[in-house]
Amino acid sequence: xxxxxxxxxxxxxxxxxxxxxxxxxxxxxxxxxxxxxxxxxxxxxxxxxxxxxxxxxxxxxxxxxxxxxxxxxxxxxxxxxxxxxxxxxxxxxxxxxxxxxxxxxxxxxxxxxxxxxxxxxxxxxxxxxxxxxxxxxxxxxxxxxxxxxxxxxxxxxxxxxxxxxxxxxxxxxxxxxxxxxxxxxxxxxxxxxxxxxxxxxxxxxxxxxxxxxxxxxxxxxxxxxxxxxxxxxxxxxxxxxxxxxxxxxxxxxxxxxxxxxxxxxxxxxxxxxxxxxxxxxxxxxxxxxxxxxxxxxxxxxxxxxxxxxxxxxxxxxxxxxxxxxxxxxxxxxxxxxxxxxxxxxxxxxxxxxxxxxxxxxxxxxxxxxxxxxxxxxxxxxxxxxxxxxxxxxxxx
Amino acid sequence: xxxxxxxxxxxxxxxxxxxxxxxxxxxxxxxxxxxxxxxxxxxxxxxxxxxxxxxxxxxxxxxxxxxxxxxxxxxxxxxxxxxxxxxxxxxxxxxxxxxxxxxxxxxxxxxxxxxxxxxxxxxxxxxxxxxxxxxxxxxxxxxxxxxxxxxxxxxxxxxxxxxxxxxxxxxxxxxxxxxxxxxxxxxxxxxxxxxxxxxxxxxxxxxxxxxxxxxxxxxxxxxxxxxxxxxxxxxxxxxxxxxxxxxxxxxxxxxxxxxxxxxxxxxxxxxxxxxxxxxxxxxxxxxxxxxxxxxxxxxxxxxxxxxxxxxxxxxxxxxxxxxxxxxxxxxxxxxxxxxxxxxxxxxxxxxxxxxxxxxxxxxxxxxxxxxxxxxxxxxxxxxxxxxxxxxxxxxxxxxxxxxxxxxxxxxxxxxxxxxxxxxxxxxxxxxxxxxxxxxxxxxxxxxxxxxxxxxxxxxxxxxxxxxxxxxxxxxxxxxxxxxxxxxxxxxxxxxxxxxxxxxxxxxxxxxxxxxxxxxxxxxxxxxxxxxxxxxxxxxxxxx
Ligand code: HEM
Numbered sequence: 001x002x003x004x005x006x007x008x009x010x011x012x013x014x015x016x017x018x019x020x021x022x023x024x025x026x027x028x029x030x031x032x033x034x035x036x037x038x039x040x041x042x043x044x045x046x047x048x049x050x051x052x053x054x055x056x057x058x059x060x061x062x063x064x065x066x067x068x069x070x071x072x073x074x075x076x077x078x079x080x081x082x083x084x085x086x087x088x089x090x091x092x093x094x095x096x097x098x099x100x101x102x103x104x105x106x107x108x109x110x111x112x113x114x115x116x117x118x119x120x121x122x123x124x125x126x127x128x129x130x131x132x133x134x135x136x137x138x139x140x141x142x143x144x145x146x147x148x149x150x151x152x153x154x155x156x157x158x159x160x161x162x163x164x165x166x167x168x169x170x171x172x173x174x175x176x177x178x179x180x181x182x183x184x185x186x187x188x189x190x191x192x193x194x195x196x197x198x199x200x201x202x203x204x205x206x207x208x209x210x211x212x213x214x215x216x217x218x219x220x221x222x223x224x225x226x227x228x229x230x231x232x233x234x235x236x237x238x239x240x241x242x243x244x245x246x247x248x249x250x251x252x253x254x255x256x257x258x259x260x261x262x263x264x265x266x267x268x269x270x271x272x273x274x275x276x277x278x279x280x281x282x283x284x285x286x287x288x289x290x291x292x293x294x295x296x297x298x299x300x301x302x303x304x305x306x307x308x309x310x311x312x313x314x315x316x317x318x319x320x321x322x323x324x325x326x327x328x329x330x331x332x333x334x335x336x337x338x339x340x341x342x343x344x345x346x347x348x349x350x351x352x353x354x355x356x357x358x359x360x361x362x363x364x365x366x367x368x369x370x371x372x373x374x375x376x377x378x379x380x381x382x383x384x385x386x387x388x389x390x391x392x393x394x395x396x
Numbered sequence: 397x398x399x400x401x402x403x404x405x406x407x408x409x410x411x412x413x414x415x416x417x418x419x420x421x422x423x424x425x426x427x428x429x430x431x432x433x434x435x436x437x438x439x440x441x442x443x444x445x446x447x448x449x450x451x452x453x454x455x456x457x458x459x460x461x462x463x464x465x466x467x468x469x470x471x472x473x474x475x476x477x478x479x480x481x482x483x484x485x486x487x488x489x490x491x492x493x494x495x496x497x498x499x500x501x502x503x504x505x506x507x508x509x510x511x512x513x514x515x516x517x518x519x520x521x522x523x524x525x526x527x528x529x530x531x532x533x534x535x536x537x538x539x540x541x542x543x544x545x546x547x548x549x550x551x552x553x554x555x556x557x558x559x560x561x562x563x564x565x566x567x568x569x570x571x572x573x574x575x576x577x578x579x580x581x582x583x584x585x586x587x588x589x590x591x592x593x594x595x596x597x598x599x600x601x602x603x604x605x606x607x608x609x610x611x612x613x614x615x616x617x618x619x620x621x622x623x624x625x626x627x628x629x630x631x632x633x634x635x636x637x638x639x640x641x642x643x644x645x646x647x648x649x650x651x652x653x654x655x656x657x658x659x660x661x662x663x664x665x666x667x668x669x670x671x672x673x674x675x676x677x678x679x680x681x682x683x684x685x686x687x688x689x690x691x692x693x694x695x696x697x698x699x700x701x702x703x704x705x706x707x708x709x710x711x712x713x714x715x716x717x718x719x720x721x722x723x724x725x726x727x728x729x730x731x732x733x734x735x736x737x738x739x740x741x742x743x744x745x746x747x748x749x750x751x752x753x754x755x756x757x758x759x760x761x762x763x764x765x766x767x768x769x770x771x772x773x774x775x776x777x778x779x780x781x782x783x784x785x786x787x788x789x790x791x792x793x794x795x796x797x798x799x800x801x802x803x804x805x806x807x808x809x810x811x812x813x814x815x816x817x818x819x820x821x822x823x824x825x826x827x828x829x830x831x832x833x834x835x836x837x838x839x840x841x842x843x844x845x846x847x848x849x850x851x852x853x854x855x856x857x858x859x860x861x862x863x864x865x866x867x868x869x870x871x872x873x874x875x876x877x878x879x880x881x882x883x884x885x886x887x888x889x890x891x892x893x894x895x896x897x898x899x900x901x902x903x904x905x906x907x908x909x910x911x912x913x914x915x916x917x918x919x920x921x922x923x924x925x926x927x928x929x930x931x932x933x934x935x936x937x938x939x
Binding site for chain 1: 440466467469470473474476477480481483484487488490491521638670677679680682683684686691692693694695725726727728729736738740861863868871875878879882883886887909910911912913914933
């Protein structure tokens with residue numbers, strides 16, 4: 001039993017590094033001026049991406065054997081699976097359009113997702129009664145596949161924006177593009193900060209009133225903000241700079257808020273550090289590297305095609321299968337639970353995208369921004385709804 | 397009807413933008429699709445005559461035009477998206493566990509909660525204006541679809557391979573070839589190999605494939621409408637029953653919502669939790685230890701369902717026939733007839749019986765008589781063998797002190813407490829005592845007797861939802877049609893290629909409803925070995 005768990009963990013590490021190496025090869029495709037060489041780099045990149053994907057499938061199967069149920073039942077498992085689906089969707093679209101750049105952007109995003117996932121508890125957890133259904137597998141895998149395909153639309157949209165936004169002057173486009181890059185930096189900072197403090201086993205324990213009772217809360221990062229009316233009881237821990245606002249009452253609310261502040265600050269350091277070194281907007285620094293490689297019409301079409309392929313899959317998985325399961329488990333196929341509402345919002349959003357594109361001719365820039373917005377909604381549903389607005393859906 | 401006769405001889409209906417047969421722009425109507433002075437034609441609905449673009453006189457025309465606009469449709473969708481997102485900021489009032497929304501939002505979330513409540517977001521999804529939004533989207537879908545489907549269908553049916561010059565030149569994908577060695581046969585063979593249908597008229601070629609993909613949106617919109625209709629039918633009771641019933645272990649009760657026809661007996665309710673010492677669950681050891689409380693594994697009700705055979709006989713005790721024995725767990729409802737029973741909630745260890753004895757105030761070993769209270773049916777007085785009489789003055793099933801007064805917070809015997817009047821034999825003035833679990837406060841200082849709890853029985857209670865839903869079939873049908881429609885529209889693309897022979901060579905043009913890059917690849921493969929030159933994409937992306 002323990003063996004399977006260990007094998008599974010190692011396979012996930014392996015997949016991570018293979019994706020990383022594949023990314024370098026895709027990076028090679030833009031550096032080489034000679035067409036032949038870049039072709040070879042691209043071929044190696046995609047081959048590695050496929051090997052990495054198969055390795056990650058290995059992780060998935062072995063973890064399934066170890067736990068006795070499909071590993072999609074908590075935030076760690078779900079997010080890693082989502083990363084895997086993103087890679088899969090990238091591979092499919094690569095074979096339709098053969099755009100190497102797609103790999104250079106899709107794989108790092110998958111890497112970020114997998115690393116992000118590993119910051120959450122990774123132990124194998126049992127299934128509570130409501131999750132004991134085959135529909136768990138069917139619904140979650142299809143919904144996640146749909147989200148993965150839709151995310152490729154974001155990846156292509158991002159390439160479009162980085163290569164096409166006019167960087168010669170400041171505009172709404174340049175600012176928002178930097179915001180997107182900053183958010184990516186925040187994610188990276190979260191991963192770096194969490195893993196550094198957990199490597200040093202940092203602990204700071206507070207005593208604070210939670211729902212009328214004194215409770216102990218243990219932070220794993222130095223407290224920038226402490227619990228409301230909390231008292232630090234660990235000896236050699238840093239005392240908080242300020243208290244969390246009163247309305248953050250949940251047991252872990254202040255702790256999550258603290259982690260969030262660390263990520264935001266870390267993001268500032270990473271982002272401005274890089275920007276000071278480059279001495280220009282990050283997107284402006286990347287743009288010249290892409291220009292020769294990007295055919296805007298092609299990238300725009302890839303972004304749209306991903307929505308066209310992903311929208312039906314997402315609808316099937318996140319709405320239809322979800323409704324069938326909810327009907328069985330909770331006697332109603334729809335209950336306006338926050339997670340359900342956000343799936344509906346995603347559906348409506350992409351329906352609007354398709355209508356705007358088809359009937360109002362939104363292409364290029366506008367369409368790319370919509371793709372970014374759609375990904376924002378997907379990530380919000382995955383992370384914020386799970387961590388902040390938790391509903392019946394029992395992840396994490 | 398002011399019909400328009402084209403120079404090719406075809407008679408078009410009023411409002412036509414491009415001749416249905418040859419595609420020639422109808423001069424006076426080019427403003428409709430904004431084609432004037434444009435390099436390219438707007439081919440969205442093939443220049444067909446749409447009602448919404450043709451008439452704008454009566455109020456009906458105006459309503460029709462409003463709802464048929466995609467701009468309006470998308471605006472409605474965006475408003476719904478934003479409203480729904482706001483609706484998830486705080487929990488909806490159905491999720492606040494029975495608290496009073498008027499105070500709950502203010503208490504929990506302060507001023508923001510107060511505003512949220514006052515704007516009605518606490519019950520957004522059943523509010524009239526949210527329903528109105530959904531209804532307007534529904535109307536919009538119907539009208540927009542009718543407005544476009546019929547004209548588009550007719551136009552595509554009437555199209556001819558021989559196209560007007562202007563039509564060809566103003567296509568997005570267009571190319572001219574000057575050559576006298578064009579191999580038309582190879583071109584046609586290539587197209588057929590790529591599964592195009594090839595039509596010819598005086599040497600002009602039209603190759604078309606996947607026209608059915610154009611109907612995808614209309615199919616999926618029909619699915620959405622059927623789905624919405626199914627959802628509306630739930631407001632009719634014959635289609636939809638939704639009740640809840642509590643059944644104690646060992647008890648038989650009527651199932652609500654079944655018109656007195658069915659009864660249920662709860663044989664037993666079982667709650668299992670994961671146990672790290674159980675070899676099956678050992679792999680979850682770490683997770684079980686990290687969790688504060690126990691992690692539930694199963695909730696199960698074993699039950700017997702009875703049908704009443706003497707239904708309608710007033711006053712008679714029901715005669716019950718067993719029709720089903722089985723169990724309901726989460727994810728596996730117990731089904732009978734049109735009904736399904738869902739494991740929805742439970743209450744462990746509810747008190748069913750409590751026994752008391754009378755003893756001397758300061759000697760617990762004395763015994764002047766015993767009695768037992770059945771908590772589902774407490775009597776008002778109990779006459780004991782020794783001549784003592786007990787009067788139940790007050791019974792609190794779930795006792796709690798509120799503002800210094802004893803009160804019951806529910807009618808379920810979860811923490812029963814009593815106020816008894818005790819009449820010793822022959823006495824007319826009672827001694828009053830108050831009794832609860834672990835609380836025996838003699839109400840009078842100089843009581844001679846005292847009541848003591850000698851035993852109790854508990855049992856579990858299961859909460860089941862009773863559902864009958866005849867709308868599920870309609871809703872599933874809507875969902876299925878929707879899926880067929882989206883797949884039809886998204887996974888196939890309607891493509892057309894025209895070839896027009898010229899004196900010095902040929903013109904080629906192409907059109908698709910999506911994925912232009914892929915269309916150009918397809919054309920490039922079709923012209924291999926034909927001496928036709930690859931067309932250009934005349935569209936310039938304005939980013
Ligand atoms: C949320 C509900 C809706 C969904 C899921 C939906 C779905 C779709 C889909 C998937 C398409 C095909 C788009 C493409 O090919 O790129 C489409 C097309 C279309 N939809 Fe909707 N739709 C919805 C609501 C509406 C509304 C409210 C309107 C009203 C204005 C509308 C009008 C149209 C029109 C005019 C088309 C184009 C038809 C054509 O090209 O012939 N839809 N819809």
